[in-house]
Amino acid sequence: MVDTDKPDAEPPEDDRFAACQAKLGYQFADLSLLEAALTHASGADHRLESNERMEFLGDAILGGVVCERLYHMFPDYLEGDLTRLKSVVVSRQTCAKISKALGLDAFLILGKGMTTSPEVPMSVLADVFESLIAAIFLDGGREAAAEFILTHMEPEIESTASGETGGNYKSQLQQFAQREHGVTPTYSLIEERGPDHCKCFKVAAQVGKRRFPPAWGRSKKESEQRAAQNAICDIYGEPAPHSPDELAELDGV
Incomplete structure (x- = not known):
């Protein structure tokens, strides 16, 4: 995580963004979108400069892509079955788990109050996953965002549908x-x-x-x-x- 009050203690910005893009498997044409997606409200000068608006957009894109995938993957499922499956797959705990696995906590731009804790809250990790979806969508379009989403969500869909996580x-x-x-x-x-x-x-x-x-x-x-x-x-x-x-x-x- 990046402490906005201690910029000299962190790697150069270009190095951080390069490392983050390598983790994401996506190269941004506009790095300002990546920076905005990684900026928590506590690390922004104004909330409009944080990732909150991106989180709103990313949540909608995530839901739409997953719903479309579920619709085609499970043609025999009724609406209620699809809804229950979606609720697990796109849940905040799933988003946080993926962010944790990607190591995104190391790239977050946080304010001083957030960096004093050894662990980034799971809610913040969930938010950054959704904001990054929006950033990729704005930078590369829906196809790029869908590819990123499905890369990480298809294993969750399969394990949830098979009962490995959804019923536990x-x-x-x-x-x-x-x-x-x-x-x-x-x-x-x-x-x-x-x-x-x-x-x-x-x-x-x-x-x-x-x-x-x-x-x-x-x-x-x-x-x-x-x-x-x-x-x-x-x-x-x-x-x-x-x-x-x-x-x-x-x-x-």
Whole structure:
């Protein structure tokens, strides 16, 4: 990461941009777009000079490219199936994971307050991935942006569709809780409804003293997975995908 208050401590700008472009696998014609994409609001003189507007554009481009790819990859999937798959693939945790794997934290332009922490927040890593998509789109067009997106997103699509990541929310939440707080998540049964042969269960996940939005499921196992997904989305500032209203959609209730 680059501390804007200590420019002499960092490699020359041209070297940094060259290294970043090598990681991205894309060469910019306009390096000012790359610089803007890497500039967090804390490292900008004005928020309009940060990557926030690019993040907005990149998020829309990412969603469109992934939706188109899912549509063609899974012709037998219904709308709901495609929506659930997309929600995992383009989630902020996935974007942050890709940024981390690319080592983009080393190229971020941050203000002093952000550089005092040894770890770049996952939300910032998610934002820079989306802003870089916008920068590539503005520099090289939709085809260049789509190529960059699919290079990194197709493995996520395949692993999510095969159940390697999409159905393992409890494991993801446990890793987060142990890494960030040194604790193990707990799950509380809030409510149960229905006859004995087809009950539904409402469960909430909790990390430390923080309880997350609950979710319904046809079994306690399914409820815990859904509750864990709600928790992960809440942590990353995303809406909870499972609400109490889903009870009406479950069979037998």
